[in-house]
Each structure stands twice: as structure tokens, then as C-alpha cells.
Amino acid sequence: MDKFDVCIAGAGVIGLAVAFQLSESTRFKTKKIVVTEPEANFGHHISSRNSEVVHAGIYYPTGSLKAKLCVRGKQLLYEHCRRYDVPFHMVGxxxxxxxxxxxxxxxxxxxxxxxxxxxxxxxxxxxxxxxxxxxxxxxxxxxxSTGILDSHSFMQSLLYTAENNGVMFAPYTQIKAVARSTAGFMLDTCITDGKSEQRYIFQAEHFINCAGLDAHHLAKNIDGLSPTHIPSVxxxxxxxxxxxxxxxxxxxxxxxxxxxxxxxxxxxxxxxxxxxxxxxxxxxxxxxxxxxxxxxxxxxxxxxxxxxxxxxxxxxxxxxxxxxxxLAAEGEPPADFIIQHNDVHGIPGLVQLFGIDSPGLTASLAIGEEIAMALP
The missing domain is CATH 3.30.9.10 (D-Amino Acid Oxidase, subunit A, domain 2)
Structure with missing residues (x-):
């Protein structure tokens, strides 16, 4: 049975930024990391259907994750664009x-x-x-400091660099169930390209749920996770x-x-x-x-x-x-990002991300940085 140190579910901009930051970090540079994605390629949904704006961090409540990660993410994003020749324009x-x-x-x-x-x-x-x-x-x-960027080129640079660092990208892979094991997690997946299906089970010490619109559905299939830690989306x-x-x-x-x-x-x-x-x-x-x-x-x-x-x-x-x-229903005040670690849900090695809407693109590298620093 294949064993990975980290499995990241979802190859949107958040999942790719987490993979990039982990693969660049000293502690995880030599670790086995896989990014699973049900679609044929990366960034098919939220990440490719937005304004492509690099936000400054103006609107969000002080002390919120959105405020903190947007401001830090903006800095990291512009640095990344310059370093990896990702097209951007600080248009204002x-x-x-x-x-x-x-x-x-x-x-x-x-x-x-x-x-x-x-x-x-x-x-x-x-x-x-x-x-x-x-x-x-x-x-x-x-x-x-507000700008625009080519979000596809940005995601492409994240995946290309992560793969060069040893990260494995697994498209057409749907995670059906996540069981707890002595090694961390047992992931039961279905690999399908629409023509054939293959069941694939592997182990991972850490599991990071970056599944975007499907994050709460995936969370319901994690063994031992209390429903109280799965917010309505x-x-x-x-x-x-x-x-x-x-x-x-x-x-x-x-x-x-x-x-x-x-x-x-x-x-x-x-x-x-x-x-x-x-x-x-x-x-x-x-x-x-x-x-x-x-x-x-x-x-x-x-x-x-x-x-x-x-x-x-x-x-x-x-x-x-x-x-x-x-995370906020219609008529409710806007809600903050949710990034859950072991101290919230009590499951070692599990990280969950919910409600990563705007400014998720801007904050992506800061989110990845925070997760890379928090993983034991």
C-alpha cells in the first residue's frame, strides 16, 4: 500500500498554494506529498471564476483571518509573481x-x-x-497596492514548482472515505476519467481538506469527525x-x-x-x-x-x-475563513478549510504558509 506524509484534497488555488509552501519548507521538502483532484486538471471551479484581483486588505474586520492573511498574502503573492514571471499589474x-x-x-x-x-x-x-x-x-x-494577475498562470506556477519539488498531482481522483489508522489516515478513492473506474486506497500521516465547494461534503466522510465541526456552507x-x-x-x-x-x-x-x-x-x-x-x-x-x-x-x-x-446564510453578516486544526476537532494530522471565498486568491500563499508552519 502506498504511503504519503501529506495528502491535500483539492487542486484549486488554496490546495496548490498549500502544496507549494509545504514543498518549499525545510521540514516537508523531502516528504511525500500528494494533491488529489476529481477534475482533469487544476482550478476548475472557484479559483478560475473570480475577479482575479489582488486585494489590499481594506474591508475585513481587524484581527480576522481574512484581514491578516490578505495583507500577508498580498506581499507573498507579488513576490511570487516577480520570482516566477507570473503576469500581474499593480493597477490600483x-x-x-x-x-x-x-x-x-x-x-x-x-x-x-x-x-x-x-x-x-x-x-x-x-x-x-x-x-x-x-x-x-x-x-x-x-x-x-490593489492589482490584477493571471490566476491560471499563478496556479500553473504553483503546481509546476511543487511537482519539481517532488509533489505528486493526482487528477481524476475522488476521495470517497477517510478512515483513521495508526499511520494517520486511510484514504479510499475512486480514479475515473469518465470511461473507466479504479479503486485506490492509500495511507497519509496528514490530511488537508482544501476541497472548496465540496469541503463540507468531504468532511462528512471523515471517520470520527464530529458533525459539530462541519459548518453549513x-x-x-x-x-x-x-x-x-x-x-x-x-x-x-x-x-x-x-x-x-x-x-x-x-x-x-x-x-x-x-x-x-x-x-x-x-x-x-x-x-x-x-x-x-x-x-x-x-x-x-x-x-x-x-x-x-x-x-x-x-x-x-x-x-x-x-x-x-x-459560511454566512443570506442576510447574515459576512463570515471569516475557518481553518481547523487538531485543537478544534481533536483529530491529529487533520486540517480543514471552510468558507475560503474572497480574498482567498490573494490570501492563498499566506494560508499555505500558516498551514506549513502549523503542521507537526
Whole structure:
């Protein structure tokens, strides 16, 4: 029977970042590590269906995992991109507001400072008109350290480096059950490419559940794990629309976040080619579907018009959708990441990650770093 020191379930950006950080660490560099993934390749779901934004760490409650890991992750992410030639652009972001909401910008600036983000710049309407003539707003905060990256190239660099360090990548591998054993864990898997199936059982001393949208389902199949340590996870769909025509903006543009919602509002981002897209919205769903209803263009245009009056729904074309795993139900305040270790669930060698939504991409390397340091 094959034996590994570490099994990581899920080859999204979090699982790959954990594998990368473990394989780069002194303690695990020579260990046997495997990353399992039910799909044919990495990053098929949450990791490839987001805004591809490198967040600064502005919005999150001070002391939360999201705040701490976003700020640390941003630093690690930019360093990684430079070291491994991952395409990125520190394009900067304007958070815009009208006079009636100017006090909320000031609150955001204070929150950011508490989180260690001290580079925000207050912008008046005259400077905003110079920087972004198409925007209609009275005030803005400018975040110079917010950026964009090619998330596929980033994940590719993580996997390539991890594999060069000896990590094994196992696609088409679905973990069916996780039993406890004297060696740690016995993993019962099914390897299938849609044409044939093969049962494969192996051992691992450490098991890290990075299964994203399926993390809570996988947790239910871990022998001896109390249901009290498996939180409810809610699927929240976010749609994106491409903007047809020349880019109206030079930077990312975000509205003031709506209060008591699960998103940052319909904002403007861009890809590495400078093409603009708007999104995401937030809609709680019961089924996994990535269909974008073209009729939503009118509602998107109404939201965007608050800061970009020249928008026309005719210029919005469906792009893609993403599903985010939310720990907070609809109408509840946003929840923090959950990273469970032995001190929580009482199972040595088990690490569980739940609700890793935004800013998960930015925080990924910091999450991997924390897990690498915490594993015994």
C-alpha cells in the first residue's frame, strides 16, 4: 500500500498554494506529498471564476483571518509573481462615493489602517476627474497596492514548482472515505476519467481538506469527525459581464460596499489585456450552475450607472459566473475563513478549510504558509 506524509484534497488555488509552501519548507521538502483532484486538471471551479484581483486588505474586520492573511498574502503573492514571471499589474483601485456616503469612505480608510494597510489616498472630485474622467463621484479612496494577475498562470506556477519539488498531482481522483489508522489516515478513492473506474486506497500521516465547494461534503466522510465541526456552507453565485468597446477606465473601480451584503458591489475590473468586465453580483443558489442570464444586463447597468453614467446595457455581454462557498446564510453578516486544526476537532494530522471565498486568491500563499508552519 502506498504511503504519503501529506495528502491535500483539492487542486484549486488554496490546495496548490498549500502544496507549494509545504514543498518549499525545510521540514516537508523531502516528504511525500500528494494533491488529489476529481477534475482533469487544476482550478476548475472557484479559483478560475473570480475577479482575479489582488486585494489590499481594506474591508475585513481587524484581527480576522481574512484581514491578516490578505495583507500577508498580498506581499507573498507579488513576490511570487516577480520570482516566477507570473503576469500581474499593480493597477490600483478607486473606491468611489457621493457626498452622502463620504463618511463611509473615511470609515473604510480607518478600517484599512487598523489592518495594516496605510497607503490609501483620499481623492477629491477634481483629481478623480483627471484620473478617471468617466467616473461620476464626489470622493474616492485610491488603493495603489490593489492589482490584477493571471490566476491560471499563478496556479500553473504553483503546481509546476511543487511537482519539481517532488509533489505528486493526482487528477481524476475522488476521495470517497477517510478512515483513521495508526499511520494517520486511510484514504479510499475512486480514479475515473469518465470511461473507466479504479479503486485506490492509500495511507497519509496528514490530511488537508482544501476541497472548496465540496469541503463540507468531504468532511462528512471523515471517520470520527464530529458533525459539530462541519459548518453549513451556502453557495453564492456571482455573474460577470464583459464590456464591449474601449476601456472607459485606467484603474479598477469599486463602489462603496452595500451594508449587510455578501459582496463588494458590482465593480469594474480588467484582465491582463486591459479588457473591462463588471461583476460580480450575489445570488444564493441551491444548484451548481454557471449559466449567466443575458437579461441581467439591465440590472447590472442600473447599478453601474451610479458611478459610470454613460453605461449602456447593450455594451454588456455575459462573460462567466463563479460560485463562492459562504459560511454566512443570506442576510447574515459576512463570515471569516475557518481553518481547523487538531485543537478544534481533536483529530491529529487533520486540517480543514471552510468558507475560503474572497480574498482567498490573494490570501492563498499566506494560508499555505500558516498551514506549513502549523503542521507537526
Amino acid at each position: 483601485k478607486f473606491i468611489v462615493a457621493q457626498k452622502v456616503n463620504a463618511h463611509r469612505l473615511a470609515t473604510l480608510q480607518g478600517q484599512a489602517a487598523k489592518n495594516g494597510v496605510s497607503d490609501l489616498v483620499w481623492i477629491n472630485d477634481n483629481r478623480l476627474k483627471t484620473e478617471e474622467p468617466a467616473i461620476k463621484a464626489d470622493y474616492a479612496l485610491f488603493s495603489p 451556502h453557495m453564492c453565485k456571482g455573474d460577470y459581464f464583459n464590456y464591449s468597446g474601449p476601456s472607459p477606465f485606467n484603474h479598477l473601480v469599486y463602489p462603496i460596499p452595500e451594508q449587510n451584503t455578501q459582496g463588494l458591489g458590482v465593480h469594474s475590473t480588467m484582465d491582463m489585456m486591459g479588457n473591462v468586465r463588471f461583476g460580480p453580483d450575489s445570488e444564493y443558489v441551491d444548484q451548481l450552475s454557471y449559466f449567466v442570464d443575458p437579461r441581467k444586463a439591465k440590472a447590472f447597468a442600473q447599478d453601474i450607472a451610479d458611478y459610470f453614467p454613460e453605461i449602456s446595457s447593450k455594451k454588456l455581454q455575459p462573460a462567466y459566473a463563479g460560485i463562492r462557498p459562504k
